[in-house]
Amino acid sequence: MQPEDLRIEKMKSKGLDPQNWVIKYADYLYSYAFSRINDQDLARDLVQETFLAALERKERFEARSTEKTWLTSILRNKIVDIYRSKSTGFTRELNAIETEVSETDFFDHSNGHWNDQHAPEEFGIEYVDALENNEFRIILQACMSKLPALWLSVFSMKHLDEQTTEMICRELQITSSNFWVIIHRTKVNLRSCLQKNWI
Amino acid sequence: MKELSEADLKKIAYDCSKATFLIEKEQIGKITLREKIELKLHLAGCSICRIFMVQSRLINQMARKVFSSYGKDLKLDENFKKQLQRQIDHHADKN
Numbered sequence: 001m002q003p004e005d006l007r008i009e010k011m012k013s014k015g016l017d018p019q020n021w022v023i024k025y026a027d028y029l030y031s032y033a034f035s036r037i038n039d040q041d042l043a044r045d046l047v048q049e050t051f052l053a054a055l056e057r058k059e060r061f062e063a064r065s066t067e068k069t070w071l072t073s074i075l076r077n078k079i080v081d082i083y084r085s086k087s088t089g090f091t092r093e094l095n096a097i098e099t100e101v102s103e104t105d106f107f108d109h110s111n112g113h114w115n116d117q118h119a120p121e122e123f124g125i126e127y128v129d130a131l132e133n134n135e136f137r138i139i140l141q142a143c144m145s146k147l148p149a150l151w152l153s154v155f156s157m158k159h160l161d162e163q164t165t166e167m168i169c170r171e172l173q174i175t176s177s178n179f180w181v182i183i184h185r186t187k188v189n190l191r192s193c194l195q196k197n198w199i
Numbered sequence: 200m201k202e203l204s205e206a207d208l209k210k211i212a213y214d215c216s217k218a219t220f221l222i223e224k225e226q227i228g229k230i231t232l233r234e235k236i237e238l239k240l241h242l243a244g245c246s247i248c249r250i251f252m253v254q255s256r257l258i259n260q261m262a263r264k265v266f267s268s269y270g271k272d273l274k275l276d277e278n279f280k281k282q283l284q285r286q287i288d289h290h291a292d293k294n
Contacts, residue, residue: 018291022284031273035266044275048283055290112214120250130257131264140258141265158227159259160266165228183227184220190262191254 015063021051025068029075036079036156038145046082050075080171106188118192136198143193151186154179214241218248222255 033043106118157168218241224230
């Protein structure tokens with residue numbers, strides 16, 4: 001056997017099969033990354049980095065994990081690194097948005113009442129099976145894609161990954177009061193966007 | 200997050216911004232008993248925030264669905280994939 005073949009055999013015996021990684025996981029990892037960072041180019045780069053990082057630390061792969069979960073966890077760490085490295089940028093973004101889309105847009109700042117044009121109205125499908133409504137889902141998706149990156153990541157980490165608040169704050173390096181402000185504003189924004197585009 | 204002060208709580212009865220904040224907090228975290236009571240009082244008198252609450256829950260459920268299908272149809276470019284696999288093979292050989 002050639003030395004190359006030996007190496008491949010060794011990886012295979014551990015359950016790793018890099019020769020088929022792209023076919024098996026590239027699209028999955030790509031959509032995973034995209035759904036969390038909302039940037040196609042960046043998502044593509046991350047898939048590439050994930051595979052290369054995986055090769056470099058293949059010794060650390062343990063057979064009790066599947067290839068897919070292992071690759072996904074490497075990717076997830078890379079995504080968090082991005083949030084972190086951008087944390088100063090995100091803070092700026094947050095501040096910019098606080099001045100731009102401040103709560104006065106939705107609430108009267110002096111008394112906390114809804115401003116008339118933003119007051120919730122019924123969508124008309126709350127009590128029928130809205131979840132099965134495709135059009136509604138597409139609008140929500142469009143509204144979500146307009147969220148600032150930090151908001152989307154907080155929202156997705158909480159609702160999709162169901163991570164604890166402490167963990168999200170630690171990973172994104174935000175304070176817990178910032179976390180709640182973001183959660184609140186994200187929802188008020190999404191709801192308003194839905195109302196504007198649905199009714 | 201520190202608990203809301205007495206003055207904050209008093210205002211909640213009339214403050215939709217604070218009430219909706221509590222609605223969000225209650226859905227994914229914990230609010231104090233006092234906050235719960237204040238929120239209940241607010242909702243009893245505010246139909247707008249009652250609508251908000253129903254819709255907020257709906258959005259959470261729907262968002263989970265959206266996320267699980269978000270980008271699902273998105274595929275990487277075939278040329279990029281070929282190149283990527285070559286790169287992986289190359290690295291695997293080297294190591």
